[in-house]
Amino acid sequence: MMSTQDLKVPKFASESEEAEWWDANPDFALAALERAQAEGSLGSGSVVARRAAKVAVNNGVLNLDADDFTLASELAKRKGIEREAYLRDLVHAALVKEAEALNQTSATRP
Numbered sequence: 001m002m003s004t005q006d007l008k009v010p011k012f013a014s015e016s017e018e019a020e021w022w023d024a025n026p027d028f029a030l031a032a033l034e035r036a037q038a039e040g041s042l043g044s045g046s047v048v049a050r051r052a053a054k055v056a057v058n059n060g061v062l063n064l065d066a067d068d069f070t071l072a073s074e075l076a077k078r079k080g081i082e083r084e085a086y087l088r089d090l091v092h093a094a095l096v097k098e099a100e101a102l103n104q105t106s107a108t109r110p
C-alpha cells in the first residue's frame with residue numbers, strides 16, 4: 001500500500017491532467033483515508049459517508065443513504081459514542097417502540 005507521505009497531489013493545469021493523475025494513482029485516496037483514520041483525524045463528509053455505507057453493505061449490516069450515515073456520525077459524536085453503537089441503539093429503540101405500538105393496536109382491536 002502506498003503512503004501518502006511518499007506521494008503528494010500536484011497542482012493541475014487542467015481537469016484532464018488531473019483525471020490522468022488520479023487514473024495513474026488509484027490507491028492514493030484510500031491511503032490518505034486510512035492514514036487519517038489511523039491518526040484519528042478522519043472527519044465526516046460525503047467521502048467518509050460513502051466509505052462507511054460501502055463497508056456496512058459489504059458486512060451485510062445495513063444499507064443507509066450517505067446523508068443518513070453522515071447525520072448518524074454527527075449525532076453519535078455529540079453523544080460521545082461510536083456511530084455503529086449509536087445506530088444499533090437507535091434501531092433497537094425504534095423496533096421496541098414499533099412492536100409495542102403494534103401489540104397495543106392489536107390488543108384493542110375486536
